[in-house]
Amino acid sequence: MTTTPRRVAVKVPATTANLGPGFDTLGLALSVYDELDVQVRDEPGAHVTVHGVGAGEVPTDESNLVVSSMAYTFEAMGRRMPGVNVTARNTIPHGRGLGSSGAAVVSGIMAAKGLLQGDVEIDADTLLRIATDLEGHPDNVAPALFGGLTIAWLTTSGPKQKRLIVHRGVAPLVFVPQFTMSTKLARSLQPASVPHEDAIFNVSRSALLIAALTQSPELMLAATEDKLHQNYRAAAMPETAKLVTLLRNAGYAAVVSGAGPSILVLADGPGQRLAAAELVATQADTPWQAMMLAVDFKGATVTPVDDDERLAPESR
CATH class of the missing domain: 3.30.70.890 (GHMP kinase, C-terminal domain)
Structure with missing residues (x-):
């Protein structure tokens, strides 16, 4: 019998959007990261502990953007979100144009993806759709999710993206x-x-x-x-x-x-x-x-954590 994880680790890169002429279209993932440890608890609700950027400033309850994004993803997948304890270690500057809100949204979505593993699988198109629903446009969330240089666009069937490899000289x-x-x-x-x-x-x-x-x-x-x-x-x-x-x-x-x-x-x-x-x-x-910085080529990752706190292989 497949069981869903009760604890996951999430890592999401900073992003830079527009890149000059590519307004609301082009984005690049960068080697600065926010990291989460999310653990299911028996009590309902959420408690967030923040270290680093945003400590003492961002909400630490269900109104936290990471938690609300997680809840939105559970609901979109037709599942009830459990109570969680979230520990955030943030290094992406807030309010500076480096995709901090997009990273928070993607962190919550990836945490939900990890906790739902074995019950509901969330594919790349769905990840992008949910992230765009929450963020409003895909130019920051696409590189945060998938890494590298991304071209993002909107269609009648939802947001789309194409990931490209950046020249090593950049x-x-x-x-x-x-x-x-x-x-x-x-x-x-x-x-x-x-x-x-x-x-x-x-x-x-x-x-x-x-x-x-x-x-x-x-x-x-x-x-x-x-x-x-x-x-x-x-x-x-x-x-x-x-x-x-x-x-x-x-x-x-x-x-x-x-x-x-x-x-x-x-x-x-x-x-x-x-x-x-x-x-x-x-x-x-x-x-x-x-x-x-370097260009981040991996994008967001979520990793199940076992009872001995050893990390299992990364998943997307």
């Missing part, structure tokens, strides 16, 4: 400021329509960006040009806009990470990445934390 660098940015505010600054020539401009750059990220990193500066969203949001985060301009004028492929205010630099090698970090360290007017 070296991501993220500059994280001390201040935050509301995604809701950032999106409210977008116009309802854009000029025809701007739309054409971004279509060409998005196509070029796929080539740059997968085959030709030397094209990255031209490929990350954008006219659809960054300029409209610049007034809300002037420090970010100023640093993006400084970096791009110096030849670095810098863009706003997601809704901001962090900045992503897609360097075409470790040497260029180090040079960009040195430029910011010596010329930026405000403090920025430089994070030299």
